[in-house]
Amino acid sequence: xxxxxxxxxxxxxxxxxxxxxxxxxxxxxxxxxxxxxxxxxxxxxxxxxxxxxxxxxxxxxxxxxxxxxxxxxxxxxxxxxxxxxxxxxxxxxxxxxxxxxxxx
Numbered sequence: 001x002x003x004x005x006x007x008x009x010x011x012x013x014x015x016x017x018x019x020x021x022x023x024x025x026x027x028x029x030x031x032x033x034x035x036x037x038x039x040x041x042x043x044x045x046x047x048x049x050x051x052x053x054x055x056x057x058x059x060x061x062x063x064x065x066x067x068x069x070x071x072x073x074x075x076x077x078x079x080x081x082x083x084x085x086x087x088x089x090x091x092x093x094x095x096x097x098x099x100x101x102x103x104x
Contacts, residue, residue: 003014003020003021003022004097004098004100005020005021005022005094005095005096005097005098006020006093006094006098007020008021008059008090008091008093008094009090009092010053010056010059010063010065010087010090010091011055011083011087012060012065012067012072013044013065013066013067015065017060017063017064017065018063019059019060019062019063019094020094021094023097025058025062026095028058028062029030029054029058029059029095032043032051032054033051033054033055035055035092035095035096036094038051038052038055039092039096041089042092047088049073049076049077050069050073052076052088052091053070053072054069054072054075055091055095056068056072056076056087056088056091057071058074059091059094060072068104071087
């Protein structure tokens with residue numbers, strides 16, 4: 001069965017990591033952060049950076065990267081703003097399932 005989630009490619013430490021979320025990963029994240037609330041706040045321009053960093057770091061670790069929450073937070077706060085915004089958008093797109101195709 002194909003995944004209902006989109007793969008995302010995240011750059012970290014000069015490498016690219018491919019992550020396709022699954023329910024185990026999402027449950028791990030949502031033990032600490034509501035993804036729907038995070039997406040809503042991001043849409044309002046009220047990004048809780050520490051929560052975003054935790055989500056990104058968890059996804060990176062799931063893909064095999066050595067990425068602490070603190071290191072990702074530091075990168076978000078001091079890195080290239082455009083790259084950070086693109087990464088945040090990609091992550092949020094990946095954690096929500098693709099729409100179900102109609103049977104028509």
